[in-house]
Amino acid sequence: MDTADGKRFEPKILGFLCNWCCYAGADLAGVSRLQYPPNIRAIRVMCSAGADPAYVMKALLGGVDGVFIGGCHPGECHYTSGNYYTRRRVAMLKKLMEILGLEPERLRLEWVSASEGALFAEAIKDFTEKLKSLGPNPLKVKKRPGAVVGVKRS
Amino acid sequence: MVRFVPTICPYCGAGCGILLVAGNGAVVDTRPWSEHPVSEGKLCIKGYNAHEFIYHPDRLKTPLIREGDSFNEIGWEQAIKLVAGKLSETRDRNGPDSLAFMSSSKCTNEDSYLLQKFARVVIGTNNIDQCARLCHMSTVVGLGAAFGSGAMTNSIADIEEAGCVFIIGSDTMSQHPLVARRIVKARENGARIILADPRRIQVSRFADMHLRHKPGTDVALLNGMMKYILERGLEDRDFISRRTEGFEALEQALADLSLDEVEKITGVPKGEIEAAAQLYAEAEASCIIYAMGITQHTTGTDNVLSLANLAMLTGNIGRPGCGVNPLRGHNNVQGACDVGALAEFLPGYQAVADEQKRKAVAQAWGVAELPASPGFTAVEMMNAAVEGRVKAMYIMGENPMVSDPDIGHVEQALNALDFLVVQDIFLTETARLADIVLPASSWAERDGTFTGTDRRVQRLRQAAEPLGQSRPDWAIICELAGEMKAGDSFAFSSTAQIFDEMKKVTPQYAGMSFARLEQPAGLQWPCPREDHPGTSILHVEQFTRGKGKFHPVVYRAAAENPDKEFPFILTTGRIMSQWHSRSMTGRSPTLNAESPEGYVEINPDDARKLGVADRAMVEVRSRRGTVQTRARVTDRVAAGVVFMPFHFAEAAANRLTNAALDPVAKIPEFKVCAVALKTVK
Amino acid sequence: MAKCAEVVQDILRGMLRERLVDEVVAFGRGLTGSDILPLFITDEQDIDRIVTTSYCPSSLAKLVARYGDRNKKMAIVVRSCDARGLVEIAKRRQVKPENLYLVGIECYGVVREKRGEVYIFADKMEVDGEMMPLDEAALSPNCRRCEYPVPTMADISCRIEPEGDCLVTVNTEKGKAMLATASVPVQDAPPSDVAAIKERAARWQEKDFGDIKRMEPGERLDYWLSQFDRCIKCYGCRDACPICVCKECCLEPDRGLIKGGEYPPETLFHAVRLTHVGESCVNCGQCEAACPMEIPVSKLYHMLSKEVGSIFNYEPGLDIDSLPPVSMVDEEDLLKTGVDFG
DSSP states (O other): OBOTTSOBOOOOEEEEEETTTHHHHHHHHHHTTOOOOTTEEEEEESSGGGSOHHHHHHHHHTTOSEEEEEEOOTTOOTTSSHHHHHHHHHHHHHHHHHHHTOOGGGEEEEEOOTTOHHHHHHHHHHHHHHHHHHOSOGGGSOOOTTOBOOOOOO | OEEEEEEEOSSBTTOOEEEEEEETTEEEEEEEOTTOTTTTTOOOHHHHTTTTTTTOTTBOOSOEEEETTEEEEOOHHHHHHHHHHHHHHHHHHHOGGGEEEEOOTTSOHHHHHHHHHIIIIIIOOOOEEOTHHHHTHHHHHHHHHHHSOOSOSSOTGGGGGOSEEEEESOOHHHHSHHHHHHHHHHHHTTOEEEEEOSSOOGGGGTOSEEEOOOTTOHHHHHHHHHHHHHHTTOSOHHHHHHHEEOHHHHHHHHHTOOHHHHHHHHOOOHHHHHHHHHHHHHSSSEEEEEOHHHHSSTTHHHHHHHHHHHHHHTTOSSSTTOEEEEOOSBTTHHHHHHTTOBTTEEGGGEETTOHHHHHHHHHHHTOSOOOOSOOOOHHHHHHHHHHTSOOEEEEESOOHHHHSSSHHHHHHHHHHOSEEEEEESBOOTTGGGOSEEEEBOOGGGOOEEEEOTTSEEEEEOOOSOOSTTOBOHHHHHHHHHHHTTOGGGGOOSSHHHHHHHHHHHOGGGTTOOTTGGGSTTOEESOOOSTTOOOOSSSSSSSBTTBSEEOOOOOOOOOSSOOOSSSOEEEEEEOOTTOOTTSTTGGGOHHHHHHSOSOEEEEOHHHHHHHTOOTTOEEEEEOSSOEEEEEEEEBTTSOTTEEEEESOOGGGOGGGTSOOOBOTTTOOBOOSOEEEEEEEOO | OHHHHHHHHHHHHHHHHTTSOSEEEEEEEOSSSSSEEEEEEOSGGGGGGBOOOSOOOSOHHHHHHHHSOTTSOEEEEEOHHHHHHHHHHHHTTSSOGGGEEEEEEOOSOOBSSOOSSEEEOSSEEEETTEEEEOOGGGBOHHHHTOOOOSOTTSSEEEEEOTTSOEEEEEOSHHHHHHHHTOSSOOOBOOOOOOHHHHHHHHHHHHHHHHHHHTSOHHHHHHHHHHHHTTOOOOOHHHHHOSSOOOSSOTTSTTSSSSOTTOSSOOTHHHHHHHHHHGGGOOOOOHHHHHOTTOOOHHHHHHHHHHHHHHHHTOOTTSOTTSOOGGGSOOTTTTTTTTOOOO
């Protein structure tokens, strides 16, 4: 899908990647020279449960096109149960997004272990395609008259 | 165990009801009061945190006396003796008019009433004023001339019934949030909302129209609207002929006006002015809401008169959902005016120059004579002090060192005095210049009455004992009067007693009493008899002055306009979480954390030209002074206009503002002056 | 109608006199006798002020959590939403359930705007002594959606009959002890028929939530943004909410989420509140009652709590031992509920 100004729409994805699995998986994808779209900006978190729902909403309401959370497979959490919390939170967040009028597909949870570089690349490719078909985050194009612009910390 | 004490919020003039939560002899929290007719269980952030400053360590707990550059604590007895002695001495040596008194629209009606009585009876001067002069004096004078009563014509709840709400010069969402609530509800009921404001304030998010006129061009805008109404025959001929006088003069004055000219002056496209006029004139009931964007100009009175003209022209007076509704700034600015803390008026707006009324009040007070010539107004007092005509000043709960225009001049004036007494709850910027500082108890620690913007007289209820040795203002004044051998006229032991005397000389309050005011809704003046239910809408059958009077007004430019050297228009105002000179909100952690420092709003285009980044330090300079503050780059202001909140002493907008006065109301032009900007390296 | 209040007063008076509790929390007559204030009562004389009218301007659960001494024994006159709020607060360890003695009042709705002295019954209402058919429009919106007229979570529950009788049901062992001190005879009431109220709740939930659900996603987003545009960030919704019990709040300025001094606040303000309390909303409606700008926040929270509850088979405020769904884990869950994480 193209944006209003005719440019090809490239979705921006924010990733919360677990240090013990998905982050290493992404790394592996990199060193294995696996091709995947460059649309994701990764934040390394010590556990996928570190992706506080408030931060996920901050990203989405701030105009990010999609949020990707990568955690350890069930039963493999470094902290025993962090990924189970994440799973419940994502279920809640998707409902919340739906109620507010944001497509729940803009949030994706994947289990990616440190050895699954190919799976990571595939997941990002798929998510990027999905977001392209959804189009830009509607909040990005909403004008907020009277807001402070260009918040540049001096 | 906790108690919930119903009382009134000490911030804006909306007069919301709050419940102070008192536990273990102290106020611990604030909750909304659901039974109150104005706030209905809702509050704004200031209301919710109204209790926070009460126990701030800066609270004054004992009287203080100046020793060189610092203050020493003294006892009450000694302080009262010293003050009484100095006041008597100055009066005897230089005459009564060498003293000046500043009351406060934050204090109760009883406090203001007693201070003006003290000035007039004990000293013998009309040099008594308060900050109403700085905010809504143009309303008192303007609506007084047009309608006969210088107050909000309708009630706050009444706005809901409007078919069209015209908001001009009021940031209602942030300054009177619980009034804005009624605008929101009116809109839900189908009303159209017209906003006229140079800034893109929060109301613009849901207003049907936003006319963004240049600061200081209100008269032109309003005349343009009236011109269109007359052209299209949208005026209410029946109302005009039955209820008003002077219409021909208005017609004549508008005859030669061209809307193209208006467009050029105001910067608002002609089509928008026409559309707004159409909306306003055609609605079943149209309500005007305004605040300091209208009043704080050298043309403040003209602006108010224009609004009165517009309302009368379309017959929008005396019915539910219409009217001309000034939103008063302070919790009790309406009351302070009602009870006579004004240089030209005795209680109840009885002119001091009116011999008959003066005599009647003198008789009620048991004195032979009262001073007959109007005294110095707030800004004039400062001028007189600089000139040496005022030697001593008594300031009760005001902070002119932040709130008056051209602070440099105020500082000079206060320093020139022989003797300055400041009575306050904190050592404010003004109190630091005093010779003696008297500690007053806070609003939560006393009884009394406040009068809200819709003329609603309401009871304030004590929730805790006064902190330290602080005392209610009225008790201090009584003590002082006793020391000056005038104790007989000031023998009060409760606020109820003061109220009972006050209502005898204030005709609007005649039918009220503390017992009647016990109900959550209080009573709206005029309430002339004890069986009178109070008045929610003024001018129903006829205007207070009989017929409403049109005053044709011609547009005059502001006193100072941008030029090559000072290319920007500076306009000033308040923000949601701070209050005036911040002596209260600055000491409320929750409120102060919201906006702890001052800033200047700059349009992105201007910022780009000046090379100013968001949050960068900039220098703002006018002919009177220079301040440094942070830039906030936002399209809230139009290009060529900058905005500064005036709360912050360290980046005081009022070092820059122009003290030029409205010729009639003597209100200074806070809203327009010319400034230059540059970045600070 | 005084009779019911008398029975409740009698029970409370007995509890205070017998030192079963140190303090009583209820709504009672305020300044003039016709206005209502929340009261914390330690003196038996003040018990007379307590009323049982259908006008409850704040959440007593929240007031108890905020101002009550958790080590004191307290009797609280609750409606089911208050009781459910207290259950949620107890889960968050802000009150000690063993110190709370809940005197429940069956509630078929309260009025938001007070017009005289009002009592609401299942199918009629009494205004200033006059009985009339129930006007559902007069009810607070959250009450219309409420499925829990009977406070089964309270220790005893009192049913007010339209004729003024008060029938008391004992729900717990504690409840028996509470009634033991009462001087008026109390009989066990037959269970209330709540089918009609469940039907009403379903109807209004369908309407309130359906209106939102039927919108296109973009339209829904615009709807909420226009609602939030009016927000003046008074924090009234947070302060009224019985679920919001944190001493420090991440919505305050300079905690990295919400900028200070910006009005309206970013939409994130509301989203964060939703993530924090949405799953536990007990539909007490206090957020909306406190909102100066009439933003339908209670509808929003209630809707989310219903949606989330349907995934986890969870209903907040009923059982003190069942934890909020996102603050617990279960290895097997969700695998069987078929939630799509893509």
